Amino acid sequence: MNRISSYLVVAGVLVAAACTLGERKMTVAPELIDAALKGGWAASTPEWLARHTQDETMRLCTQYNNEPPKAVAATIEASARASIKYPADGKLIGDxxxxxxxxxxxxxxxxxxxxxxxxxxxxxxxxxxxxxxxxxxxxxxxxxxxxxxxxxxxxxxxxxxxxxxxxxxxxxxxxxxxxxxxxxxxxxxxxxxxxxxxxxxxxxxxx
Ligand code: HEC
The missing domain is CATH 1.10.760.10 (Cytochrome c-like domain)
Structure with missing residues (x-):
């Protein structure tokens, strides 16, 4: 597939995904979206390619269409809280x-x-x-x-x-x-x- 047609495939899959997400139903297989994204960005730098892989928070939010059940929400919240680092001098207000x-x-x-x-x-x-x-x-x-x-x-x-x-x-x-x-x-x-x-x-x- 040439570059332009692979972009069109990516666009088509994303539009289809957006429509179904609008109805809060996930009818496009996540693997299909992943494959389309990876194919469309094949020539990217390793730094960009790494960003195609969802971290655990994104994966869970996708899985539950951004409405995770209570226990999952608590896990996401706890790992987010654990990620927070503060400035070395403890001052939280700058310029x-x-x-x-x-x-x-x-x-x-x-x-x-x-x-x-x-x-x-x-x-x-x-x-x-x-x-x-x-x-x-x-x-x-x-x-x-x-x-x-x-x-x-x-x-x-x-x-x-x-x-x-x-x-x-x-x-x-x-x-x-x-x-x-x-x-x-x-x-x-x-x-x-x-x-x-x-x-x-x-x-x-x-x-
Ligand atoms: C891509 C969009 C986006 C960007 C960029 C963004 N925010 Fe937000 N922000 C949101 C959304 C959506 C909410 C409401 C949902 C939530 O609370 O998470 C929000 C909520 C907040 C809140 C909480 C408001 C409340 O109700 O108390 C603060 C504070 C805030 N943003 C500050 C910032 C600051 C400062 C920046 C830049 C450094 C920033 N945001 C950049 C989308 C964004």
């Missing part, structure tokens, strides 16, 4: 200006980003509203405008926000939010900058 920069940046892990020339971003605005000044944002995640104010800037809320960003499944198993710390997208120091964006009194999020 909100750096946080705003990484919230705006979708740099990293794309074809054109190898070898990396810039720090990876968190792409928060792709899914969340954060500050009033930025009007271009996605709505897959809830609006985080005023997040710190709503949470009263408490130490517990700061810690919970750090953990949420580090590994979203520690709070909501099978979340659609990427596991930014656990997957090495952001460092603990970058995550505390993102926490500062949400949880500092002087951040534009809380104006």
């Amino acid at each position: 909100w200006r750096q946080g705003e920069r990484l919230a705006q940046s979708g740099y990293g892990m794309r074809f054109t980003d190898y070898p990396a020339r810039n720090p990876t971003g968190g792409n928060c605005y792709a899914c969340h509203q954060l500050s009033e000044a930025e009007v271009s944002y996605g709505t897959l995640g809830p609006s985080l405008l005023g997040y710190g104010k709503i949470k009263d800037f408490t130490a517990e809320a700061i810690k919970a926000t750090y953990e949420k960003i580090y590994n979203s499944h520690a709070v909501l198993p099978c979340s659609n939010m990427p596991r930014l710390g656990a997957n090495g997208v952001l460092t603990p120091e970058q995550i505390r900058d993102a926490v500062a964006l949400l949880m500092s009194r002087d951040s534009p999020v809380n104006k």
Whole structure:
């Protein structure tokens, strides 16, 4: 099969899968999707190829269409919680200006980003509203405008926000939010900058 027709097969299988997932029924055999993905990306780097293999969390979330039974959810949550690492000095709030920069940046892990020339971003605005000044944002995640104010800037809320960003499944198993710390997208120091964006009194999020 040539390259274009294999892309078409991949697209067809994914559309079929999306339709059936929309009805919350999995009628396409997972092996078929795996094979189509692997075939369509055969020429990728080993780093990309490795990402075709689901880790245990993804495998379980796929198996249960993101609605795992209680016991499975508890397992996912526990392993997510165990993955969380904190900055060496224990400080969970960094610099909100750096946080705003990484919230705006979708740099990293794309074809054109190898070898990396810039720090990876968190792409928060792709899914969340954060500050009033930025009007271009996605709505897959809830609006985080005023997040710190709503949470009263408490130490517990700061810690919970750090953990949420580090590994979203520690709070909501099978979340659609990427596991930014656990997957090495952001460092603990970058995550505390993102926490500062949400949880500092002087951040534009809380104006
Ligand atoms: C691909 C989309 C996506 C990206 C990128 C993303 N998030 Fe999320 N986020 C979500 C979704 C969906 C939820 C709601 C479900 C959940 O709580 O897991 C969420 C929930 C949250 C929550 C919890 C909100 C609450 O109800 O208390 C916080 C805090 C958060 N995101 C912060 C961030 C930050 C900061 C970034 C960037 C570093 C980010 N998110 C990047 C999709 C995303």
